Amino acid sequence: MVQPAVVREPLKFKSILQSKIWGGEGLHRVLGKGRPSDTDIGESWELSDRDDNASVIAGGSFSGRNLRDLFSVHARDILGSQYMPSLARFPLLYKFIFARENLSVQVHPGEDSPLGEAKTECWYILEAPAGAELILGISGSGDRDQVLAALRTRECRTVLNKVPVKAGDMFFIPAGTVHAITAGLLLYEVQQNSDTTFRLYDWDRLDPSGKPRALHSAESEQVIDLRRHDKHRIPPLLIRRPTHEEEFRVACRHFAVTRLSKVRGAVPLGNGERFRVLTCIAGAFEIGWDGGQPMGIGLGETVLVPAACPHPRIRETAPDSSLLVSFLPVISEEIDAPLKAAGYGDTEIRDLGGLEGLP
Numbered sequence: 001m002v003q004p005a006v007v008r009e010p011l012k013f014k015s016i017l018q019s020k021i022w023g024g025e026g027l028h029r030v031l032g033k034g035r036p037s038d039t040d041i042g043e044s045w046e047l048s049d050r051d052d053n054a055s056v057i058a059g060g061s062f063s064g065r066n067l068r069d070l071f072s073v074h075a076r077d078i079l080g081s082q083y084m085p086s087l088a089r090f091p092l093l094y095k096f097i098f099a100r101e102n103l104s105v106q107v108h109p110g111e112d113s114p115l116g117e118a119k120t121e122c123w124y125i126l127e128a129p130a131g132a133e134l135i136l137g138i139s140g141s142g143d144r145d146q147v148l149a150a151l152r153t154r155e156c157r158t159v160l161n162k163v164p165v166k167a168g169d170m171f172f173i174p175a176g177t178v179h180a181i182t183a184g185l186l187l188y189e190v191q192q193n194s195d196t197t198f199r200l201y202d203w204d205r206l207d208p209s210g211k212p213r214a215l216h217s218a219e220s221e222q223v224i225d226l227r228r229h230d231k232h233r234i235p236p237l238l239i240r241r242p243t244h245e246e247e248f249r250v251a252c253r254h255f256a257v258t259r260l261s262k263v264r265g266a267v268p269l270g271n272g273e274r275f276r277v278l279t280c281i282a283g284a285f286e287i288g289w290d291g292g293q294p295m296g297i298g299l300g301e302t303v304l305v306p307a308a309c310p311h312p313r314i315r316e317t318a319p320d321s322s323l324l325v326s327f328l329p330v331i332s333e334e335i336d337a338p339l340k341a342a343g344y345g346d347t348e349i350r351d352l353g354g355l356e357g358l359p
Contacts, residue, residue: 054066071090079307237342
């Protein structure tokens with residue numbers, strides 16, 4: 001017999017600030033994370049179910065408890081119809097990232113790799129300086145051995161693919177993709193729940209003790225994807241609804257992200273028996289639900305709406321607000337069906353999943 005849900009209310013979390021050698025002041029300047037004196041903050045983890053970095057709930061019935069503890073007991077309430085006993089942790093991890101300097105050129109393992117947890121991710125660009133570029137994949141000519149040899153040295157600059165970037169762009173980075181966030185970028189990241197990273201090159205940078213950071217050439221070469229393509233940037237697919245606009249920004253079997261804007265009145269989230277994660281990237285919102293007091297969602301704040309939450313709905317509380325909504329998609333129902341009904345074709349929908357397309 002299934003017990004009545006315990007975790008029914010939306011959960012807001014405290015940010016976990018991470019000092020980084022390449023970090024800076026952007027997270028405070030734009031999103032109010034930390035203090036003005038925090039000049040080396042590179043990451044703000046917004047929702048994390050990790051033993052070493054478990055998000056703490058801010059306010060409400062579960063204030064002070066962390067997601068690791070809550071999920072281990074109430075995973076069914078949170079995941080709803082997508083609950084599986086084998087899913088021991090909340091499946092996604094969310095961050096804001098600001099780079100004062102280039103991050104290392106790196107790669108993550110894929111599914112079933114013996115080298116670590118799989119990590120496919122996506123980036124929504126919040127701020128980009130004029131002329132900014134991302135490093136995504138490999139460019140130019142050369143066989144595998146030549147490219148790998150270049151990636152082990154500063155000659156990697158000659159084989160890395162550089163992609164122009166501006167605020168509002170969305171990029172999809174499947175596991176195995178060589179990538180680096182570059183100086184001046186502020187972005188929002190949705191990823192599989194993983195913290196496995198292999199560095200290929202670190203721009204000859206020294207750590208505070210005067211030593212170079214460790215590189216992982218052997219591991220990288222086992223997981224790297226050297227295919228050349230232009231499917232990293234994901235074009236948005238817009239649906240204009242009577243109460244709001246919804247852009248489908250990326251979709252794969254690990255996650256989907258949409259952007260809601262121009263919200264008029266109360267908009268049902270319509271998650272049925274599935275969770276939603278909401279992050280405010282402009283303005284402010286309020287989330288209401290049956291039987292509870294409305295909760296504000298300010299700029300840079302993230303809220304987990306559990307599957308057991310009854311009839312959640314959002315309302316704009318500041319002009320020109322926008323919200324990123326992410327979830328584990330049922331592709332046929334939550335991606336294909338609404339987009340085809342709006343007139344989009346198979347190729348456009350498939351391209352939400354980058355090079356491999358939607359499953």
